[in-house]
Amino acid sequence: MTVFIIRRLLQSVVVVAVMSLLVFVGVNIVGDPVDMLINPEADQAEIERVIRDLGLDRPLHEQYGYFVVNALQGDLGDSFIFGQPALQLIIERMPATFELAIAALLLAVVLGIPLGVLAGLRPDAGWSRTIMAGSILGFSLPSFWVGIMMIMLFAVMLGWLPSTGRGDTVPVLGVEVSFLTRDGLSHLLLPAINLSLFKLSLVIRLARAGTREAIHQDYIKFARAKGLSETRVVLVHLLKNIMIPVVTVLGLEFGGLVAFSVVTESVFAWPGMGKLIIDSLHELDRPVVVAYLMIVVLMFVIINLVVDIVYSILDPRVRLQDTRA
Template sequence: MLVFLIRRIAQSAIVVAIMSVLVFTGIFAIGNPIDVLISPEADEAERAAAIARLGLDLPMHEQFLAFAKNALSGDLGTSFVHGVPAVQLVLERFPATLELALLAMIIAVAIGIPLGIWAGLRPDSKAGKIIMAGSILGFSLPTFWVGMLLIMAFAVSLGWLPASGRGETVEVFGIPFSFVTADGLKHMILPALNLALFKVSLVIRLARAGTREVALQDYVRFARAKGLAPRRIVGVHILKNIMIPVVTVLGLEFGSVIAFSVVTETVFAWPGMGKLLIDSILLLDRPVVVAYLLVTVLLFIVINLVVDLLYSLLDPRIRLGGAKA
């Protein structure tokens, strides 16, 4: 296990270094934030002073070296617009995105696995066919369009749920969360459903494929022959084995839910990292965009490591610390 962890940390460091170069080059080579930050009526002296203050007068390689040196100490730059550390802005919005992503994944698992198992056990039934048709819709419908439909139906027409914002929050260890209040939960339901739609369809298909494969295995047939209750067969023999690929995929998908919740957060005005990213792109606030992307890279790396560890726990045949790890 220790060898595996050391190897993965070394690989992660290489990935972070490569992504730092790509992100910095891609973001800082596009556009000129001075055009957005400085009044069009400013004279050349004011423009030159602003450019020098932001360090944009230096050659690209010198800007990157300064960025890399500061990044090693956790400083990813200061926001051009807000005048505070970019990492601070991103991390302040992270709890809002995290709790929304967690609720979306809980919804996806709670709905997708039972429906997928049902469709896998009864693939030719009418219910099984309806479930699979619904999963195709989940893959096909645009997220922003579904979000607007949810707002029109449940917020505007019925008035059951709020259409935007985060609602009332309570600080837990100094971090504000919405899920601990009734008003906060009401504000979370629509964006979480919208964010979970694609993942529900994915989980249904994974669970269905795994169920159909596992149901044909000898140990399942033997369990049926012994007269075990169907509920026990599904809960012990089928569910445990289909969870291995589901956990692997969902771990990676959890990172994508956090990283790519931009559309949902924009539609529902959810004050998370995704909305911050859109606002920063519109204002050409380069340090915030870079900080967001690098925090996302680190998040994916950590999630990959956790998924590998969970995989070994679900399948004891895997030995992470062995020669083939």
């Protein structure tokens, strides 16, 4: 196990290094931030001074080297727009995005697994077809449209829930969270449902497919032949087997939830990282974009590692392969 983790960490370092190069070069190709930053009426001397200040007069490889040296010391550069460290800007907005993503993931798991298993156990029942039809809608309706419709229905027409912002927050271990206040929770509900719809549909389909496959396996029949109750057969023998694909996909999708909460955050004006990156892209705020992408890469690498570890706990056969490796 230890050998496995060390090897994976080394691989991760390589991935992060390669990604940093790609991101840095990529962002430089996109456009010249100087045009956006400088007052159109500034004279040539002024323009050159700004370029020099930002270090944009240096050749690209020198800029990259400078970036790497600073990045290793935890400095990903200052935002062109805000003048603050890019990392700090992102980290300030991280709790909001994480809270939203975790809430969406929880909804997807807590609703998706039972619904999927039920649909798998009774595939011909009417309600089971309804669940599956619903999951197709969850897959195919565009998230921004569903978000707008939800605001229309629940915020504008019914007036039950607020449509924008985080509401009241309370600090927990130095991090501001919404879900512990009534007001915050009501603000969280709509965006969390909106963000979870796609994952919920995915979990339902995975759980259903897993159930359909596992229910015909001999070990389920053997469990029944032992005289176990149907509850135990489903909750222990079946569930533990179908959790393997569900955990794998959800782990990988969590990174996606965070990275692509951009749409939901924009629709519900949720003050998270997604909204920041959209604004920064518009303004070609290179350091923020690079820092954001680096953090996302790091997050994916960590999530992959965690998924592998959780996977080995769920499936003992994986554990054995690790010790051999």
